[in-house]
Amino acid sequence: MQDTWTNSHRTDTTYHPLIGWLYVPNQFKRMPDPTQPYYIRTNNQGFRSNFDFNKESQGKKRIIFLGDSFTAGDGVANEGRFSDLVMDSIENLECYNFGLTASGTDQQVLIYEHIAKQFDHDIIFLGFSLHDITRLGPELTWRAHRVRHEFVVLPKPYFYENAGELKVGNIPAPRHRTLRGPVQNNTGGVINLAKRLYELSGHSSGDVGRWMRESQSYFSEVLLSYRTFSEYGRYYNKTDKNWHLMERIIKRLVEDSDNKPIILFPIPEVRALSSAFRGEYQSLFERLQNEFENVIFLDIAEYVKDYPRRDRHNMMSVSTLHFTKLGNIIASNAIRQCLINNGLV
Amino acid sequence: MNSKGADNKDVFLLGISAFFHDSASALIKNGKIAAASQEERFSRVKNDSSFPSSAINYCLEEERIDVSDLNAIVYYDNPYRTLERIISSHLTVAPEGSNLWKNVIEEWVNTKLRIPEIIRRSLNYDGDIYFVEHHISHAASAFFPSPFNDAAILTIDGVGEWATSCICHGHHNTIEIVKQLEYPDSLGLLYSAFTYFCGFKVNDGEYKLMGLAPYGRPVYVDTIKDNLIDIKDDGSIKLNMKFFGYMKDLSMINASFDELFGGGPRKRENPITQREMDIARSIQAVTEEIVLKMANYAHDVVGSKYLCLAGGVALNCVANGRLLRESKFEDIWIQPAAGDAGGALGAALYLYHTLFDAQRVPDDQGIPLQAGSYFGPRYSDDEAKSCLDTYGFKYERVNGEERSKILAKALAAGKVVGHFSGRMEFGPRALGSRSILGDPRDEMMQSKLNLKIKFRESFRPFAPTVLIEDAGEYFDSSHESPYMLLIANVRQDRCLYPHGETDVIKRVNQKRSDIPAVTHVDYSARIQTIDRRFNPVYYDIIKRFKELTGCSVVVNTSFNVRDEPIVCQPYDAVRCFMNTDMDVLAIEDFIVYKSDQDPLLLKEDTMETYLKADGAESKNGRKIGKASTRLFSKHLLKIKQNIDESPIDLSFEHNSTQSNWRDNRNEQYHWLFNFNGSNKSAEVEEILSFWDHYDSNDREIFKPLLKSLIKLEKSVDIDRALTHRRVSEEMYVMF
Numbered sequence A: 001m002q003d004t005w006t007n008s009h010r011t012d013t014t015y016h017p018l019i020g021w022l023y024v025p026n027q028f029k030r031m032p033d034p035t036q037p038y039y040i041r042t043n044n045q046g047f048r049s050n051f052d053f054n055k056e057s058q059g060k061k062r063i064i065f066l067g068d069s070f071t072a073g074d075g076v077a078n079e080g081r082f083s084d085l086v087m088d089s090i091e092n093l094e095c096y097n098f099g100l101t102a103s104g105t106d107q108q109v110l111i112y113e114h115i116a117k118q119f120d121h122d123i124i125f126l127g128f129s130l131h132d133i134t135r136l137g138p139e140l141t142w143r144a145h146r147v148r149h150e151f152v153v154l155p156k157p158y159f160y161e162n163a164g165e166l167k168v169g170n171i172p173a174p175r176h177r178t179l180r181g182p183v184q185n186n187t188g189g190v191i192n193l194a195k196r197l198y199e200l201s202g203h204s205s206g207d208v209g210r211w212m213r214e215s216q217s218y219f220s221e222v223l224l225s226y227r228t229f230s231e232y233g234r235y236y237n238k239t240d241k242n243w244h245l246m247e248r249i250i251k252r253l254v255e256d257s258d259n260k261p262i263i264l265f266p267i268p269e270v271r272a273l274s275s276a277f278r279g280e281y282q283s284l285f286e287r288l289q290n291e292f293e294n295v296i297f298l299d300i301a302e303y304v305k306d307y308p309r310r311d312r313h314n315m316m317s318v319s320t321l322h323f324t325k326l327g328n329i330i331a332s333n334a335i336r337q338c339l340i341n342n343g344l345v
Numbered sequence B: 001m002n003s004k005g006a007d008n009k010d011v012f013l014l015g016i017s018a019f020f021h022d023s024a025s026a027l028i029k030n031g032k033i034a035a036a037s038q039e040e041r042f043s044r045v046k047n048d049s050s051f052p053s054s055a056i057n058y059c060l061e062e063e064r065i066d067v068s069d070l071n072a073i074v075y076y077d078n079p080y081r082t083l084e085r086i087i088s089s090h091l092t093v094a095p096e097g098s099n100l101w102k103n104v105i106e107e108w109v110n111t112k113l114r115i116p117e118i119i120r121r122s123l124n125y126d127g128d129i130y131f132v133e134h135h136i137s138h139a140a141s142a143f144f145p146s147p148f149n150d151a152a153i154l155t156i157d158g159v160g161e162w163a164t165s166c167i168c169h170g171h172h173n174t175i176e177i178v179k180q181l182e183y184p185d186s187l188g189l190l191y192s193a194f195t196y197f198c199g200f201k202v203n204d205g206e207y208k209l210m211g212l213a214p215y216g217r218p219v220y221v222d223t224i225k226d227n228l229i230d231i232k233d234d235g236s237i238k239l240n241m242k243f244f245g246y247m248k249d250l251s252m253i254n255a256s257f258d259e260l261f262g263g264g265p266r267k268r269e270n271p272i273t274q275r276e277m278d279i280a281r282s283i284q285a286v287t288e289e290i291v292l293k294m295a296n297y298a299h300d301v302v303g304s305k306y307l308c309l310a311g312g313v314a315l316n317c318v319a320n321g322r323l324l325r326e327s328k329f330e331d332i333w334i335q336p337a338a339g340d341a342g343g344a345l346g347a348a349l350y351l352y353h354t355l356f357d358a359q360r361v362p363d364d365q366g367i368p369l370q371a372g373s374y375f376g377p378r379y380s381d382d383e384a385k386s387c388l389d390t391y392g393f394k395y396e397r398v399n400g401e402e403r404s405k406i407l408a409k410a411l412a413a414g415k416v417v418g419h420f421s422g423r424m425e426f427g428p429r430a431l432g433s434r435s436i437l438g439d440p441r442d443e444m445m446q447s448k449l450n451l452k453i454k455f456r457e458s459f460r461p462f463a464p465t466v467l468i469e470d471a472g473e474y475f476d477s478s479h480e481s482p483y484m485l486l487i488a489n490v491r492q493d494r495c496l497y498p499h500g501e502t503d504v505i506k507r508v509n510q511k512r513s514d515i516p517a518v519t520h521v522d523y524s525a526r527i528q529t530i531d532r533r534f535n536p537v538y539y540d541i542i543k544r545f546k547e548l549t550g551c552s553v554v555v556n557t558s559f560n561v562r563d564e565p566i567v568c569q570p571y572d573a574v575r576c577f578m579n580t581d582m583d584v585l586a587i588e589d590f591i592v593y594k595s596d597q598d599p600l601l602l603k604e605d606t607m608e609t610y611l612k613a614d615g616a617e618s619k620n621g622r623k624i625g626k627a628s629t630r631l632f633s634k635h636l637l638k639i640k641q642n643i644d645e646s647p648i649d650l651s652f653e654h655n656s657t658q659s660n661w662r663d664n665r666n667e668q669y670h671w672l673f674n675f676n677g678s679n680k681s682a683e684v685e686e687i688l689s690f691w692d693h694y695d696s697n698d699r700e701i702f703k704p705l706l707k708s709l710i711k712l713e714k715s716v717d718i719d720r721a722l723t724h725r726r727v728s729e730e731m732y733v734m735f
């Protein structure tokens, strides 16, 4: 897809017939985030990694990380991601990050089936934003066309149920992209609303972004979570059609895993992290954990509840809408703890 | 991956030009040019004058560093001195000019008064920030990359701070202004006024005006010289402001100007007539006369054998060709990014040699500093392939010998080839990395390229690239011209002389030589000589073409369509390729044939949709508008009453003996300023400290105005709509 106009001049991704898109291989580029610019690199296999992947693990324990932009590390350099921090903190452990930005759980599972599975591994990790539940269809409406500042609709492979069976559609992925209207002023109504609130709270001018980041106000968190996960509500209902599909897709991964341990790491919105607010989604993933011996549900919201509120608030970046450096560090601590507690390392 | 490029001993300086014309960024590393690019290539907005965020991001990426690795950031102009000139200009014409004033205030409050703040906030940067005088930036961009250790430097543009032209002396690692011509007497503005009058876009169409000149007759030269301008023997000029609108209004010229030429400006949609051609020819002749006189005067006052040239007017290659042949200088060197984009580079080079007292950087194994001027981004084969695969292009992958062979063959067969390879050019010309190529022997090539590929005026000529060792076989000059900045005539034994034909299209299609596609109606050509050391990939294609055809020349035109910036990344190239009649696209190691593709591919990405204006309105426009009216009536008019004499003299008489050059104003004059104190906005005292056209008593009178201006600036937040605005097409950006 084309990058947004504030991003790099180098296009992120290329077409892949089985996955929809993958990163452009062997790329090195600077991401001009206004507060915390960073460099990213992709390897020969087309994933964000500072090294090429080897089929054989050569005596090291290896975790395969699957997931969306949170796992891929949008917002930080490769070595600042939780996967790489876990690797650095545990001896004799390799973490292969197969995370893909803007992907749905369906594509993440397909990456495992078509690509990641061929690489030796001991543990599977699936880290994704709860928002991914909205990405389970045959297309994704993505931010913007680099030049035209319009939304782009990208076709993608997806799963659907047919006579009780899980089928894959859109293989090979269609190439045709359509444009769907202009992107409003880059950030849209939420930021304008934030500015209004900012003025109402007695400020005359200044950096609204910084205020949203630092004020820890109720408003700023609501706005941020609204901006991040407007579809969050789906997890309130276990009979929801989308959740049913998501559950089946995760089960497909479990069935394909050869009984290897699978860590599920759903990432909630900032409000859930910041106020240690318990949503309904936990019970859904607990159900999966109870059903399968090799499934481990790692609840980041539960893990962070003993952290200072300021840290919890600062885990998520206003500008990238992803984990900050701190967010990645805290997530890596949670993962390391989980690996140790479960006797996996 | 963290930035790994920086070594503690390395000196990294980032130059920025923005908010006037084409904005750009340049990074120099230990005095060498590491990266430089115009913002328009990334934003895809032609002549984008926004803060160059993307260009800066690219420059840092090229060296894999972050802003914390920079020793300093340097801006190419001193806005506070510019402010003195602008206020003085308004003072001179007040009470007229209130509309223009409103525009100026809005622009300044949003951008130019707060440049350090914009730099710091856009880049999250807390290091040193410097300003370099505008014409010093131009001069440095021309002198430091030149092969000369001692040279006169001539800079000519619209205006920068007060200066419209400077004669400088460059010696080893120093540059000094010797003489300067001041606003409103400006050759650049005069040329832009005619650009506007002939129906082209100011700040962009100057080049077209030059291209039109050979079709006309110099019948208006006397009209111009008798009414508009007094040209002194030393090349200094005085303009008769009775005919120009730019001090009072958002217009280059006024009704008296129209009257003088028997009618108003050509409307852009109307066809070009003999009148425009004659006017173009006349103003070109006047320009050449002035440039030659200026250069000869520079020769006399500086006393050097060599000349360096920069500033927008230095892009006038016809004048440059005459300088080379007719001036007193033994040799000349011209900065290819001669316009304001090059100011970013010059500012950084000046800072390096001045602040760090660094020695000149010697050639790197025979490669001079500017090399081929390929300082933009490179895209890998993986990136090219990824782009082609994304849209489902059919292609073949070849490299080295095979690649040049295939392309040479395609050219020889009359195909039009889009060529994308290696690092993008810095400067307005495409020099083989982002070029469209054709066979110059083909009589129909000029019309075909203009009408079916570039979608532009059919009179516009094309330039040849010639193997450097063969230049003398085709042209009457074998002087190196790696940046397409010199004109030479096609050798007489290659020319054909058909009889006069008045219709432009027919004249274009008449065969004038054995390389008709690059032979202008006056038998001249704007040549690029190609040296294999600078671009072996491009050189080898032409070499192969010569082996096949015996011809060492190809047509080289920039890879874009009319009004679009030159393509930058692979996606820009494939989009342009599919929306024009190009036959073959070579993008790094991939060859794409139009005939193999689905004709509907990328068709919805038509070019028009890219060209629509940004349309951004200032969010504080109303507030600033009201305030500016107050500033005008309350402050400006009052100052006018209290100041005896404006520093701008509007009197005009023909008196070519009295020079209009001014000496360097102050012995202690410095051209480099540190703005470390100004983390936020400017303070009154600070602004006034740069003013040198008033005595200290008079400067006091401006304090209340400046105070109110700063108060206004502080009351509004940076407006992205204004830091990201496109450049005007009717008015030279001088405020």
Ligand SMILES: [Fe+2]
Residues within 6 Å of the ligand: B134, B138, B157, B158, B159, B160, B311, B312, B339, B340
């Ligand atoms: Fe300039």
